[in-house]
Amino acid sequence: MRNLDEKASQAKEKKAAIGPDIDLGAYEAGPVPHSYVKDLGSLSETEKNRIIQVGIDAGETDRSGTYLQKDTSVIHACSRQKGIEVLPIKEAIKEYDWLKDYYCKLVPVDTDKYTARAHLELHNGYVIRAVPGSKTIYPVQACLYLESEGLSQDVHNIIIAEEGSELHVITGCASAPHLRRGLHLGITEFFVKKDARLTYTMIHDWAEEMMVRPRSAARVEEGGLFINNYICMKPVRSIQTDPAAYLVGRGAVARFYTLLVSSPGSEMDVGGRIFLEGEETRAEIISRAISNGGNIIARGDLIGQVPGVKAHLECRGLILNGGSIRAIPELEGMVDGVEMSHEAAVGKIAQDEILYLMSRGLSEDEATATIVRGFLSVDIPGIPPQLKAEIDRAVEQSDKDMM
Numbered sequence: 038m039r040n041l042d043e044k045a046s047q048a049k050e051k052k053a054a055i056g057p058d059i060d061l062g063a064y065e066a067g068p069v070p071h072s073y074v075k076d077l078g079s080l081s082e083t084e085k086n087r088i089i090q091v092g093i094d095a096g097e098t099d100r101s102g103t104y105l106q107k108d109t110s111v112i113h114a115c116s117r118q119k120g121i122e123v124l125p126i127k128e129a130i131k132e133y134d135w136l137k138d139y140y141c142k143l144v145p146v147d148t149d150k151y152t153a154r155a156h157l158e159l160h161n162g163y164v165i166r167a168v169p170g171s172k173t174i175y176p177v178q179a180c181l182y183l184e185s186e187g188l189s190q191d192v193h194n195i196i197i198a199e200e201g202s203e204l205h206v207i208t209g210c211a212s213a214p215h216l217r218r219g220l221h222l223g224i225t226e227f228f229v230k231k232d233a234r235l236t237y238t239m240i241h242d243w244a245e246e247m248m249v250r251p252r253s254a255a256r257v258e259e260g261g262l263f264i265n266n267y268i269c270m271k272p273v274r275s276i277q278t279d280p281a282a283y284l285v286g287r288g289a290v291a292r293f294y295t296l297l298v299s300s301p302g303s304e305m306d307v308g309g310r311i312f313l314e315g316e317e318t319r320a321e322i323i324s325r326a327i328s329n330g331g332n333i334i335a336r337g338d339l340i341g342q343v344p345g346v347k348a349h350l351e352c353r354g355l356i357l358n359g360g361s362i363r364a365i366p367e368l369e370g371m372v373d374g375v376e377m378s379h380e381a382a383v384g385k386i387a388q389d390e391i392l393y394l395m396s397r398g399l400s401e402d403e404a405t406a407t408i409v410r411g412f413l414s415v416d417i418p419g420i421p422p423q424l425k426a427e428i429d430r431a432v433e434q435s436d437k438d439m440m
Contacts, residue, residue: 057275057304059248061150064189064220066158069108077105077113083214084182091209091240092427093180101205102165104179108188109160120171121204122164123179126193129164136164139195143226143254143283151250155191155222162192162223167202167233176205176238181223183247184213189220196225198233198261205236207427210243218246227255227263231286234262238427241269241276245302249276259286259315268428269305270298270327279308279336284318295324296413296428299331299360308336308365313346313375320348325413328360337379338367344374354383355412357405 074080077095080088085095088105097103102116102123111125130136146156163179183190198204212219221243229235235255243249257263263282282291293309311320322337339348354362366379386408394404 057277059151059220059250061154061189061220065185065187066189066191067109067160069110069185069188071107071110071112074105074112077103087211087213087242088180088182088209091180091211091242092207092238092430093178093209097178099175100178101173101175102177104163104165105182106161106163106180106192107182108185108190111161114163118174120168120202121173121177122166122168123177124164126162126164126195127159129195136195139197139226139228140193141226143256144224144252148252151222152224152252154189155193155224155252158189158191159193160191162194164195164197165204165206166197167199167204169199170201171199172203173205176207179206179208181208181210181221182212183216183219183221185219186216187218189222192223194223194225195228196235196237197228198230198235200230201232202230203234206238208237208239210239210241210249212242212244212247216244219244219248221247221249221251223251225251225253227253229255229257229261229263229289231258232260233258236264236266238266239268240427241273242271243273245272246274248274249278251278251280253278253280255280255282255291257282257284257286257289257291260288261286261290263291264294265292265309266294266428267307268296269307270296272300273303273305275304277306279310281310281312282320283312283314284320285314287316288318289315290319292320293322293337294415295326295335296415297324297326297333297335299326299328299333301330301360303331305331306334306336308334308338310338310340311348312340312342313348314342316343316345318346320346322350323415324352325415326352326354326362327409327412328354328356328358328362330358330360332360333362334365335362336365336367338369339377339379340369340371341375341377342371344372346375346377348377350377350379352379352381353412355409356383356385357409
């Protein structure tokens with residue numbers, strides 16, 4: 038096992054985060070005080086309209102709990118279902134001594150300067166936990182909202198699906214309409230226990246000059262399922278993220294689904310790594326990327342470490358109005374008996390497809406929009422209707438923006 042461990046370590050080092058360096062000193066560290074809000078209905082109409090774009094419902098309709106942080110302040114946190122806990126992480130650290138067994142265990146403080154900053158200047162973040170055997174009736178929603186110009190929002194999140202539980206989470210990250218420039222540093226650690234299911238959908242809608250550096254990792258135990266959906270289809274200056282999942286238990290499964298649209302001036306370096314460490318583990322990474330004038334690097338890395346594992350990677354890119362897409366699919370088989378595959382393609386909309394739709398009565402813009410909508414339509418098995426509706430909403434809004 039020693040040689041196997043060494044290979045795994047080398048794989049992790051090779052996939053170290055890259056991207057434009059950020060001068061952390063150019064951003065304020067806070068704190069920025071905001072009052073606690075008992076009823077999200079009291080939020081301004083502007084705030085309600087912004088957060089609904091990332092799947093956060095101020096009416097908390099069909100939601101099992103809510104966490105809302107504005108700048109550095111937690112302004113709302115509650116659970117609406119028995120067996121589901123939603124707490125600010127600073128409060129959870131004080132209340133639960135056992136949380137130290139999870140904090141910074143998957144994403145070490147010294148991973149890079151961004152994780153170090155998030156730890157040293159921690160504003161808050163959330164802990165969402167499903168107790169053993171509990172199942173969410175509706176998704177839990179969490180929102181990280183940035184309002185103050187030039188602020189660095191530094192958060193740490195922990196999500197735990199205990200044994201036999203089922204947990205669905207929608208996380209929306211957004212900025213106020215007037216905001217132009219800011220920095221978001223977020224650490225998120227996922228723990229999926231034996232026979233548990235966790236679906237996590239993150240939707241980003243930042244300002245055009247936002248710099249974003251999420252860092253996340255998941256640990257999936259025997260029979261566990263982790264579905265990670267990432268959607269970013271609005272302008273952002275720079276985003277760099279490379280989430281990892283470690284399948285440590287027999288029969289553990291991880292699926293990563295990514296939808297990206299890059300606008301002029303946007304730089305997106307988005308990846309995903311899955312380490313298949315347990316017997317009979319399965320993994321899938323699916324990404325759809327559209328360059329509408331920006332630049333995209335779409336990464337995917339599957340690392341098979343034991344015989345009998347199965348994994349597939351698929352990356353498709355579409356260039357609409359200039360820009361660039363660089364697809365980097367990687368398969369790493371470290372032993373005999375692994376079964377892994379990948380496919381990647383980058384191209385443009387075929388003119389004959391547009392002409393066919395125009396012959397059926399659509400305008401050229403309508404034909405293009407129909408093709409784009411179909412391209413971004415990804416079948417994600419196992420997600421509840423509420424999550425599917427939010428993904429469809431994000432795709433529909435992006436479609437309107439591009440056209």
